[in-house]
Amino acid sequence: MRPAQRREQLKDRLIAAAEQVIATRGLAAVRARDLAQDVGCAVGAIYTVFPDLNALVLAVNSRTLAMLDEVLAGPGEKGACAAADVAAAAESLVALALRYLDFAHRHPRRWRALFEHRMPEGEPIPDAHVAEQARLFTYVEEPLRSLCPKLPGRERMLLARSLFSAVHGIVSLGLEEKLVPMPMPTLKQQLALVVRAAVEGLLNAPSSAKPAEARR
Amino acid sequence: MRPAQRREQLKDRLIAAAEQVIATRGLAAVRARDLAQDVGCAVGAIYTVFPDLNALVLAVNSRTLAMLDEVLAGPGEKGACAAADVAAAAESLVALALRYLDFAHRHPRRWRALFEHRMPEGEPIPDAHVAEQARLFTYVEEPLRSLCPKLPGRERMLLARSLFSAVHGIVSLGLEEKLVPMPMPTLKQQLALVVRAAVEGLLNAPSSAKPAEARR
Numbered sequence: 001m002r003p004a005q006r007r008e009q010l011k012d013r014l015i016a017a018a019e020q021v022i023a024t025r026g027l028a029a030v031r032a033r034d035l036a037q038d039v040g041c042a043v044g045a046i047y048t049v050f051p052d053l054n055a056l057v058l059a060v061n062s063r064t065l066a067m068l069d070e071v072l073a074g075p076g077e078k079g080a081c082a083a084a085d086v087a088a089a090a091e092s093l094v095a096l097a098l099r100y101l102d103f104a105h106r107h108p109r110r111w112r113a114l115f116e117h118r119m120p121e122g123e124p125i126p127d128a129h130v131a132e133q134a135r136l137f138t139y140v141e142e143p144l145r146s147l148c149p150k151l152p153g154r155e156r157m158l159l160a161r162s163l164f165s166a167v168h169g170i171v172s173l174g175l176e177e178k179l180v181p182m183p184m185p186t187l188k189q190q191l192a193l194v195v196r197a198a199v200e201g202l203l204n205a206p207s208s209a210k211p212a213e214a215r216r
Numbered sequence: 217m218r219p220a221q222r223r224e225q226l227k228d229r230l231i232a233a234a235e236q237v238i239a240t241r242g243l244a245a246v247r248a249r250d251l252a253q254d255v256g257c258a259v260g261a262i263y264t265v266f267p268d269l270n271a272l273v274l275a276v277n278s279r280t281l282a283m284l285d286e287v288l289a290g291p292g293e294k295g296a297c298a299a300a301d302v303a304a305a306a307e308s309l310v311a312l313a314l315r316y317l318d319f320a321h322r323h324p325r326r327w328r329a330l331f332e333h334r335m336p337e338g339e340p341i342p343d344a345h346v347a348e349q350a351r352l353f354t355y356v357e358e359p360l361r362s363l364c365p366k367l368p369g370r371e372r373m374l375l376a377r378s379l380f381s382a383v384h385g386i387v388s389l390g391l392e393e394k395l396v397p398m399p400m401p402t403l404k405q406q407l408a409l410v411v412r413a414a415v416e417g418l419l420n421a422p423s424s425a426k427p428a429e430a431r432r
Contacts, residue, residue: 115392158398162386162406169385170378176331182374190378193421200420201413 011049013039019060019110027113030057057117058129064110065132071103072096072139089146090199096139097167097191104171105184115172140164148202163198170194227265229255235276243329246273273333274345280326281348287319288312288355305362306415312355313383313407320387321400331388356380364418379414386410 001009017038021029032053036043050056074095104111119125125133140160148156174187182190217225233254237245248269252259266272290311320327335341356376364372390403398406 115389158402158406159409161389161398162410165386165389166382166410167385168389169383170381172388173331173377173381173384182377186374190374193375194378194382194414197417197421198410198414200417201415202417204416204420205409205413 007049010039010041010045014041014046014049014056015059015063018056019063022057022060022113023107023110026109027057027116054117054119054123057113058126060110061114061117062129062132064107064114065136067107068100068103068111068114069132069135071099072136074099086147086203089143090196090203092143093140093147093163093199094192094195096143097171097195098188100167101171101174101184101187101191104175108175137161137164147199159202163195166198167191167195223265226255226257226261230257230262230265230272231275231279234272235279238273238276238329239323239326242325243273243332270333270335270339273329274342276326277330277333278345278348280323280330281352283323284316284319284327284330285348285351287315288352290315302363302419305359306412306419308359309356309363309379309415310408310411312359313387313411314404316383317387317390317400317403317407320391324391353377353380363415375418379411382414383407383411 014035017035018030020038021034030053032043032046035056036046046053046056050059137157137160140163141156144151144156144160144163148159151159170187170191174182174190230251233251234246236254237250246269248259248262251272252262262269262272266275353373353376356379357372360367360372360376360379364375367375386403386407390398390406
């Protein structure tokens with residue numbers, strides 16, 4: 001095996017080991033010494049394939065984002081959504097929120113790691129990772145395009161992020177065992193209620209958010 | 217000074233020291249050894265007045281909740297809000313969201329500590345602390361009473377928590393320097409936009425959330 005190949009293999013094994021730790025014990029349990037032991041290498045060898053543990057965690061988070069991406073894409077609804085149908089667009093936003101809840105519920109530690117991980121002071125998140133995060137918002141922007149066709153692109157992007165954040169807040173505090181804990185069926189009802197209300201309100205808003213469509 | 221008095225004094229000084237650490241460096245920086253050094257006592261002395269560091273952190277979080285409570289109460293609007301005026305109730309929810317954002321922005325580490333702190337596995341949050349947390353939601357429930365007078369109490373309580381969580385999500389991800397960062401003026405606009413939309417949508421919803429009032 002050539003050195004480059006060996007490096008790639010070590011990298012993959014380290015990502016798999018870190019992924020396993022994050023999925024079962026959470027981000028805080030990721031430690032260089034344990035990972036080295038898991039894959040059977042020296043601690044120093046980790047730093048021959050990753051500049052630091054942050055890069056390794058980002059590699060795991062990229063995999064989580066790819067999983068989430070697949071879940072949010074849903075069962076082939078992409079075409080249906082473009083059909084500029086207000087009711088369908090509203091329901092696709094509700095469905096999106098419920099898929100997000102489902103993902104967070106099924107993969108709580110992986111999902112939390114996306115939000116808990118912080119780069120060291122002054123170090124920016126690599127562009128490629130930012131792009132992977134940004135892809136998630138396109139799932140919200142798409143139905144918004146049908147709901148509010150007159151909304152300028154930048155406003156739509158901001159609104160998509162705000163709606164994502166609102167849903168994230170309900171999911172995040174709802175799944176926590178403190179402050180706002182809710183059983184799953186209640187959480188689903190509440191998510192659907194708030195998302196439907198927000199969409200309805202956006203349709204009726206006397207602002208640039210108003211769509212060309214007749215109000216339902 | 218009697219022993220009981222001395223204990224009370226040590227307790228107060230430890231809370232003040234932990235408060236200072238949380239406010240300036242965050243929850244993760246709270247360490248028994250440093251606190252003992254700050255107040256000039258032995259590490260063991262801490263555990264003569266607090267069962268563990270969690271109890272000390274909860275004491276600091278109680279102070280933060282009291283501060284937040286005061287901010288959310290706002291400048292004497294309580295009476296105005298009871299006036300069952302739909303428009304005023306909607307705007308008081310927007311004002312509440314903006315005050316929450318302002319608090320989080322001015323006291324980021326204190327505020328994060330409210331959500332980052334977790335009790336050890338299996339230990340419940342003390343009832344008194346849960347009650348302090350629950351008080352926050354009454355600020356959301358009050359305007360909802362005017363907006364949706366027919367909504368049963370339990371549904372109103374759930375909706376208040378969901379709206380709080382949605383606002384928390386927008387504030388939380390918006391203030392983070394990752395994923396959904398937004399400058400403050402944008403964040404304020406987005407908060408107001410989403411809260412107004414949700415309220416408008418709740419008023420128009422063909423559900424039990426519909427208020428007795430004529431629609432605006």
